[in-house]
Amino acid sequence: MAEIRTEALSHVYSAGTPFERTAIEAVSLAIPQGQFVGVIGHTGSGKSTFIQHLNALLLPSGGRVLSGGEDINRDKKSRRDIKWKVGLVFQYPEYQLFEETVYADIAFGPKNMELSPEEVDQRVREAAGFVGVESLFERSPLELSGGQKRRIAIAGVIAMRPEVLVLDEPTAGLDPEGCGQIMENIKNYREQTGATVVIVSHDMDGAAALTERLLVFNEGRLAMDGTPEEIFSRPEELLAMGLAVPRPTAIALALKERGLELDGPVYTRPQLKAAILRAWRAREGRAGTC
């Protein structure tokens, strides 16, 4: 697959009824193969509607979604094929586990792709390897911890070998250790397969540290599109949209209010630490010359 492109994509829910609501409007962008993209925006900003268009789960009310130059909604077959190419992991995917064993749950997707049993088996093992759940194959998903269930649900999507992996809030509700593991698994999948990853997150710190590009949705429109460095160098705009900034950026802003302007972009802790140390050494140097 080459790239995913949206052209003036719009979506209106309950069109023609009193509940009509425009969720996204005129979104045009291209995501090249292999990019790690974060999607941010507060609840109701349109970000979940946007990602559901990436694998034809929703039909555009206006505009088009293209994959490798072809309209993914051109016919029934293309709408079906895109589901294998673009794997979507919903919020709280562990609620969708239903098989009796972990193995059967991960195998559900590839089985539906009408692959040979050997191929299904290989894919299940490979997907389980990515998220580190091979030792749990015979267990019932219901008896596992929240973090383990989440990883199994993600393995179920990875087993379809999607070229684009889209995840809606994959770390919500997990403890710091669980969050770290899942983000590590996703990073490995991308590095080893060259897949595109699109991740919706409220966690600004994680989005800042991991992604190459951020899409900021506000009131149904693509309000900002750039590298984390570009986006987080405009913290005042994010705050005006009711969004949080990464915590290191918030500390840098509080320092700025106190007349201490740090040089360079600050959206991760190593950056903040380095900038403070530079300011400190500059001051120590000054003190030394007095």
Next chain:
Amino acid sequence: MDGIIQFEKVHYKYPEDERESLRGLDLSIREGSFTAVLGRNGSGKSTLAKHMNAILTPTEGRVLVGGVDTADESKLLDVRRQVGMVFQNPDNQIVANVVEDDVAFAPENLGVEPGEIRRRVDAALKQVGMYEHRLHAPHLLSGGQKQRVAIAGVIAMEPRIIVLDEPTAMLDPQGRREVLSTVLRLRREKGMTVVWITHHMDECIHADRLLIMDQGQIAEDGTPAEIFSRVERMKELGLDVPETTGLLYELRQEGLDLPLDALETEACAEAIAQLLR
């Protein structure tokens, strides 16, 4: 002095589990305090919460709420009246089609007379800032608004204690702020006892006491400033520290003379600015 909630050598084992979820836990919670509870998944913190209003009762030891033993089934209503619970998923807690009916549900069940219910529902909705939404349909509200309605439902019972089990886990940052500031205000204005269970380190910094759960026991007990200052210990327990503490800790290792207990963003920036001025 006895606390309003008292755990005495409490053990609990879920029937389907081999290991105990609570292992001989002692705890006393003072009336009017704000206690935050942190711990990794599976540490026993939800099990602890469920013992506070007799959803679970100990397999060994006892829990007293306002002096009443939670295992005494004849006093169950008494315990539930004193302790209101708010859970993680707001969608599982909504029972009615109109916000104010939802808030009235619990006092109706307690047999409160209609005029009094009206007064309590209005007061509770005002306290959580949802009065203007009283005639809305709950399912059309945001996650943070739904949780505030759930909190109003609890306040309408006029309990002495409110226990919140990861109330912000499913919310976005704005919803998290709404819910936390609502609870902080309730505590300030009504003097309610609050037990706040969470994964988010940043939500604990306003508590007067922080408990860390690990393997069914209380591993640490102190003020947030005391506990978060012990960065290595927190990592050992599979937890993190607030961004402020983490930064100050790393800067101290570089030789900067900074305190570790500046937990809030503003306090942290002030300490750094003072050093660099």
